[in-house]
Amino acid sequence: MKAEQAPWQKLGFKLKLGLRARDEADWLPHDDLFDDHSARDSQLAYKAQLLGDRHDEVFAALPGSEPAGREVLAMVRTHLQQFHDASLPDLPADADLHPLDAAARLVPEDLLLLEPRRRANGGTGGDFDWYLVAASLCFPAHWVLAEKMNKPLAAIHAPVPDYRERLETPMDRFFTNMKIGPISSRMNWSLQLGDELFSPHRSTRKAAMGDLANEDMCLRMENQTLRKLPETGLVLFTIRTHMVPMIRWQSTPGAIAALVDMLDQMSEAARNYKGAHLYRDALQQFLINS
Template sequence: MGLQKTDLERWIEIDKSYLQKYQIKKSLIHTHRDEVTCASPECKGPAHEALLLLVDVLTQRYPSMFVKPNGHSIKNLVTGDMWDLKPSSTNWEKYHPLEVMGLLATDDFFILENDPTTGVTALKGGCVCFPGKRICEPHLYLSDSADNQLTAGWKIEERVGLSLWQIHAGKVPHYEQALSKSMDRFFLRMKSGNLTSRFNYAIDDSDDLFRRHSHHNLSNEHDAPLLKLEDLHLRVERQVLQRLPESGALLFSIRTYVTPITEVTKDRAVAEALRTSTRSYDEKLSAYKNQPLWNDALQKHLSEVLGDDDLRQDSAVAEAAE
């Protein structure tokens, strides 16, 4: 699952879960705002630029859902919300532009900025209503071998102001050795108009989109029970990165899908891909993603779905050992 070129027309996706996710986001912003939104003062300008870009995309691609009654506002025909977009609007006394973006679309949004002299990219703000993930985290934007700390069961306020290195080093397997330099270069060289996207996945233990805590490296002997097949869900994220043309800041968005494992493995290709990927984890990544908690249930299910000899071979080995 590598990087792919995309464009503004394919940036935002809206499906039948739109209203449900809107209601979750609205509630979270009102009741847990300090846990889902945090932004530095310098983030507000780029965030407003990003909001105007989103408004243009939504009104052009989904005209039956979003309209511009005038040149400085947007109306959501599904929810009835009307947003005055002028910089002088009183909206900004109650909402950050990133929050308005989150209420217009189902994605989570982040603003990052580069320091061209040092090459360091830092997180400046985000509205993250679906950090989800308790037993494992999604991958880094540039790699399938480590996990993305931008979306994994933590408070956004703990990360705003930190560089990519500070967010990932010492926490994510293989980051220092394999990823840090290439990741910094990629973010620094990103050009306006060149959108990139990628999909990643993780195994989760529920369909909850919002989780307050992330639990890693759990000992299945002392800290958590082994998971059953009915607990397992596939969390897929569509990530899009782009550079804003006026401010030069980076806009990172994540669209989240969570589906029961038993549903996604009805597609044989998905089942095969899951088995190949989860069997490739090294010791550090396996521990970090708490694979021991879910691996037995998943692998048994995949063997049954794929109709191969793995399950029978495991049973024969167990019988021979007795």
């Protein structure tokens, strides 16, 4: 029987949309990707803490985003009740709570809303730019919410190597042409030291071989979905984050070697963006000593 591949072997590292259709029942999965049965409850508790203690860092919304937020809240509640038989937690008794904020407290996913604005001169990606107008982002993977608010997709992804050349036009076109009803999904992966979910800034510490053996080097997976809201026409972007120590794949034939090779194949810009220079030598040393 063929050994199961590690996520980076399945997904690769090249920049692409990589979208797949997803059924409504699987929109917001209940279970953890790596079978950590405590992950959901611990993430919900951590979100509640962050929304209480660091609200301005993890939630932002522009005026006028409330109707779309109400749509999301209704959709999330309906989904949980219909597909997960969920008893919904009590929400803070705060009349001023934005509905997207309320929705985000019900699920581990981060929830982001993007609004279409007509371009003055059109463009290759269509007649609209899509702006981030509201977000509950408790588990950022090395980006700061305040720096991305009220910016279009192109500006949001400006730090991503080759985004402008390879993905800007397809992404804008996909958002504009998205139909109401279908759900699109994709997976994303990155490496980080430690298992901190709230990571707006990447650690600059260079990994040592012991970090891998001691479960301090982690694989961070993002299960992302996109869908267009039927009433307001905004796009809802959801991110479910899963974290697991890299040592999980020490016995998977060729997995760590494939990752080292993958990091070596990246362009210098991609290596810097992914933080590959922080992890590559430790992974190579682990291979030598295994």
